[in-house]
Amino acid sequence: MTSPSSSGDREKVVSKLPGWLRQDLKVRAAQHGIEIQTAVEQGIQAWIGLASTPENIDTSGADSFATFLPEGQWEAFKTTATDRRVSLIQGLAQSVQLWLDTNPAPHIERPAVTxxxxxxxxxxxxxxxxxxxxxxxxxxxxxxxxxxxxxxxxxxxxxxxxxxxxxxxxxxxxxxxxxxxxxxxxxxxxxxxxxxxxxxxxxxxxxxxxxxxxxxxxxxxxxxxxxxxxxxxxxxxxxxxxxxxxxxxxxxxxxxxxxxxxxxxxxxxxxxxxxxxxxxxxxxxxxxxxxxxxxxxxxxxxxxxxxxxxxxxxxxxxxxxxxxxxxxxxxxxxxxxxxxxxxxxxxxxxxxxxxxxxxxxxxxxxxxxxxxxxxxxxxxxxxxxxxxxxxxxxxxxxxxxxxxxxxxxxxxxxxxxxxxx
Known part of the structure; x- marks a missing residue:
């Protein structure tokens, strides 16, 4: 489901994510200093470009998750999900996990001199x-x-x-x-x-x-x-x-x-x-x-x-x-x-x-x-x-x-x- 938004050329998207995955996304985005919506956008873009469907993710207990995506990206995502015969919730979870896998937590910057x-x-x-x-x-x-x-x-x-x-x-x-x-x-x-x-x-x-x-x-x-x-x-x-x-x-x-x-x-x-x-x-x-x-x-x-x-x-x-x-x-x-x-x-x-x-x-x-x-x-x-x-x-x-x-x-x-x- 989408709705008009005032966030520039983005549209509001409402779906579901498991709580543990949403928390991992929140922490990792903060570690990289980017907004959650940017991380989700990058994850969906990468997921759409995959040659094959990743392994299923346990989405039991998923609850409401909202973000803002560039106009048209959600429609392209839904088309890809239909072609791959996965639910939107599963596809979104795979997209988020893909972003997490390709953007690991940064190493702690340690001083050269204590x-x-x-x-x-x-x-x-x-x-x-x-x-x-x-x-x-x-x-x-x-x-x-x-x-x-x-x-x-x-x-x-x-x-x-x-x-x-x-x-x-x-x-x-x-x-x-x-x-x-x-x-x-x-x-x-x-x-x-x-x-x-x-x-x-x-x-x-x-x-x-x-x-x-x-x-x-x-x-x-x-x-x-x-x-x-x-x-x-x-x-x-x-x-x-x-x-x-x-x-x-x-x-x-x-x-x-x-x-x-x-x-x-x-x-x-x-x-x-x-x-x-x-x-x-x-x-x-x-x-x-x-x-x-x-x-x-x-x-x-x-x-x-x-x-x-x-x-x-x-x-x-x-x-x-x-x-x-x-x-x-x-x-x-x-x-x-x-x-x-x-x-x-x-x-x-x-x-x-x-x-x-x-x-x-x-x-x-x-x-x-x-x-x-x-x-x-x-x-x-x-x-x-x-x-x-x-x-x-x-x-x-x-x-x-x-x-x-x-x-x-x-x-x-x-x-x-x-x-x-």
Whole structure:
């Protein structure tokens, strides 16, 4: 059945498809960045041109499916289906499957140099751990499943509306445009570099024992084994074994003291993690709220390496829309600038994430947000609202993106991951 349509020179076509086939089509079209109607058009065109009829497809349970095709293509399709003595539903299913077979899922584009993202701020309580976990989860999500993502233009809308405290600046920015996109499917290691072990605890892992091996020991030049043996997998089907965690140990409280006796101490974190890099596309380091030697080592680890494009690795700074975050930001950036100058390093700023934002807190929040937006370099790359789902996920010791995958915070984390990709 067809009906006139306003979609250019196309006509609306209504038929049926099995739910599983429609879902595969939806995901694959998104993976290739084309519209579903274009994929169906290409599939039908290829099916009509076949020399023989493909094998039958199980169409049991097929339900309504509508799309738009070029004028005349559906009539040509029906003629071919009649000649081949197959139903329109079967012919359409074969056409869609043919397109899927000839357009396989694209390979995940992996960086030539493992990306190193240092999530930092000297001030505690801004939510560095939540941003580290959420960003890592978004980078590792299933590439064969669609996930709701806030579209890029919506970040600008959110910043303007929230800073101005307009009606669009609601608690969760619910009015912002969202689209369903495939997961990024990257291999991600989360490094808990904070002696408080928040990232370790939030993801349901156990902090490493004080009398055992740890990242601190490896950085201090006193390893007790292979660092790889300490890594645990974040077991959730949406990450498919791609998301791992290097747990923290409380001995990291002593790290600055131990590093003071280490030669080339700025490179201590890199020496420890370098053997792991071949197994991962991205390594995210959840830094402690400190401006000591450990932060120097983290910033050095995030420096731009030879052959690496600008903006692939570097510092992701987490702040809140209040005055004390601005003071801490100044201290942190001064430290990074000193390290840049003293060691002649290229350390890129990946951006600022304004976390735990709530415009209902009034002028302090909105004016502070405007202050972050006005910085420009580094620019604001994420705005994450202060909502209950993150706190609930922490209480349940589950990843946010599996606990509440459609929440506004999860949608924002996916947008953030793409902004810095």
């Amino acid at each position: 990306r190193r993202i240092v999530v930092c701020n000297q001030k505690g309580g801004v939510g560095k751990t939540a941003i580290t976990a959420g960003t890592g989860e978004a980078l590792a999500e299933d590439p064969n499943t669609l996930h709701p993502v806030r579209v890029a233009k919506a970040l600008t809308t959110a910043l303007r509306a929230s800073a101005a405290h307009t009606d669009d600046a609601e608690q969760g920015n619910e009015r912002l445009d969202v689209e369903n996109l495939p997961g990024l499917g990257l291999r991600v290691l989360l490094v808990d570099f904070d002696p408080q072990c928040h990232l370790t605890n939030q993801l349901g892992a156990t902090p490493l024992p004080m009398n055992g091996d740890s990242l601190t020991n490896h950085m201090a030049g006193d390893p007790k084994g292979d660092l790889r043996d300490l890594i645990v997998s974040v077991d959730d089907e949406t990450f498919g074994g791609r998301l791992h965690l290097l747990p923290a140990c409380h001995d990291a409280f002593l790290l600055d003291v131990r590093l003071s006796a280490v030669r080339a101490r700025e490179a201590a974190l890199e020496r420890a993690l370098l053997p792991l890099e071949k197994d991962y596309d991205v390594i995210l380091v959840d830094c402690p709220p400190s401006l000591g030697l450990s932060m120097d080592a983290a910033a050095y680890y995030g420096r731009r390496r030879e052959g690496e494009r600008p903006g692939q690795s570097g510092a992701l700074i987490v702040v809140q829309a209040e005055d004390s975050s601005a003071d801490a930001y100044d201290l942190l950036t001064n430290q990074i600038e000193d390290l840049r100058n003293d060691l002649a390093l290229d350390i890129d700023y990946l951006g600022i994430v304004v976390n735990l934002y709530d415009g209902r807190r009034g002028y302090i929040a909105t004016s502070s947000l405007q202050g972050w937006v006005d910085i420009k370099d580094p620019r604001v790359v994420g705005l994450i609202s202060d909502l209950k789902e993150q706190k609930e996920a922490v209480r349940m010791k589950q990843p946010l993106l599996s606990y509440a995958p459609t929440s506004q915070q999860a949608v924002g984390m996916r947008a953030l991951a793409r902004e810095i990709s």
